[in-house]
Amino acid sequence: AQKVTQAQTEISVVEKEDVTLDCVYETRDTTYYLFWYKQPPSGELVFLIRRNSFDEQNEISGRYSWNFQKSTSSFNFTITASQVVDSAVYFCALSDLLRTSGTYKYIFGTGTRLKVLA
């Protein structure tokens, strides 16, 4: 079954600390995509990154980095030197092939609420 697990419901850190948000997934598909989205207090979901299943290179974008490991079915997200503006709910998502159409829908985890304290 397609499933995304974000075991951390809420994390609090002090500004400038590093923090890692965990994401573990289950999929029957051999080709799939993984995503991270940010939902700040304003409520709108903001796309952060997409990763293909056949590309296990880690990625860094500024203070953000992602660690994709197929062997453990994990796609973890690290924020370095966290800032108050990073406070948000972060969602991990997995593509799910729609066999009737050959396109994808997306399975979202339940999210991790990150609070960065000044």
Place this chain on the structure above:
Amino acid sequence: GAGVSQSPSNKVTEKGKDVELRCDPISGHTALYWYRQRLGQGLEFLIYFQGNSAPDKSGLPSDRFSAERTGESVSTLTIQRTQQEDSAVYLCALGLAGGEQFFGPGTRLTVL
């Protein structure tokens, strides 16, 4: 987001009433998704439209839920005989070429 608007932004209704939620995307996006986000929860897939193909309705929770879209235009999500468990934020998203989705601001539905 600027690429997709949703209306109303907030809707309060009484149990048993029908509601219609609207998603108005910018043109040129054939893939459109509806999700439901209950308070403190992740997103639940409801329905997917791709151009003029038959929509994928596999996520609709009951026959009280229906949605329409013609081509690349406006989509409406209708909930009949609303129940309190329907209270949630309903999000519309456009599917982009890279696979990611561009989300609208959502409609917060409260069923009293």
